[in-house]
Amino acid sequence: MKLLLTSAGIKNTSIHDALLELLGKPIAESDALCISTASYAHPMAGPGRAWNFISGQEPQCPMTELGWKSMGVLELTALPSIDRERWMSWVEEADVLLVNGGDALYLAHWMRQSGLAELLPSLPELVWVGLSAGSMVMTPRIGEDFVQWKAPSGSDETLGLVDFSICPHLAPDGEPGNSMAEAEQWAAGISGPAYAIDDETAITVTDGAVEVISEGNWRLFAPSLEAGAR
């Protein structure tokens, strides 16, 4: 699987270009499934945000409105009660999964419960485009600051398909989002490497190679490097 982990969707030309490269074909020739599951569990999101996301009415975080060849809804909470062969073929036939934000732990829970987390490693060509929690779900941990919905395990662990954590929505002091000082504090509580990215930034991961795509602001907190520099 190839990952495009964004803070707020396909916000600028650089992120758009990165998406095209991962797809290897135009958006108008790519079949997409969208996953809105994370949005239900977050008090700031809820049913209206799910509708905006699915129907492509979310200009703040463009994802489903890009002009895909086809669009479908993959509802993770429904998958355990429908035939596995049916929904696996939906995923296998898709070029890209577009994953809404909301609550990362709730999303991780349903990624595991549904069986989708297990299936993904066997699909090398599939592109995963996450926004906010839809990106954080791929990391090993989200950090205490982002814990909202309580997982049965009680921990802040997500899927760990990449080895770094993400603080999305990095914003200048006084603006809505997470300040650099907050991000720094957050990163200090995480044992592994961690990126703080603003809404104009995304991280691609292809065959384990990590690349930051940005027209904005970001920072890598790498514990070992920082310790060495002191």
Add this chain to the structure above:
Amino acid sequence: MKLLLTSAGIKNASIEAALLELLGKPIAESTALCIPTGGYGSSYGSPAGAWRFISGNSDQPMCELGWKSLGVLELTALPSLDRKLWVPWVEETDVLLANGGDALYLAHWMRQSGVADLLPSLKDKVYVGFSAGSMVMTPRIGADFVGWRSPTGDDRTLGVVDFSIFPHVDHPDLPENTMAHAERWAAGLSGPAYAIDDDTAIQVVDGNAEVISEGHWKLFAEAT
């Protein structure tokens, strides 16, 4: 709760007029939650069908009518959410729009989610169903419509109304859905049953059922 049970959504001016009367205000001033869940349970269902329903790109006009606001109420998600989070969503909305698909799957998740228990307490709520979204309110769907197997193994739905519904009668794309077939289906049910085409709906207010139609329909009354 006030029900508008359609075969294929708000297909004509008569059904739309009935909807407006149930709402008591314009669509543009009414808030709506759509329930796509039924679509996932049907072997004919697809992710694209759920997307068309939610985004208002279907042939069964529901979400595309111009609501003041729209949200998604995903029944399969509710058991893993705090009730205090989602109950207000349902209480605050003016109307629920239920997708078609598999009626038993929808009934299962209406019960599991707790929405079925909540509905009777919501007097002014309007529920608009199409196809399986309408059949879910009936006592039974009949063996012919059983697709997804419920844990109970039977054909029972919620029984909010006392009649069964055979939707899409005489639909050109569904050659099996003839009135003769509907008659045989009705004979296998113990209660009253309606066969309705896509230009017909049944509204139920305070227990009174009224047929709204620009097409054709038939009531198979219980044998006495």
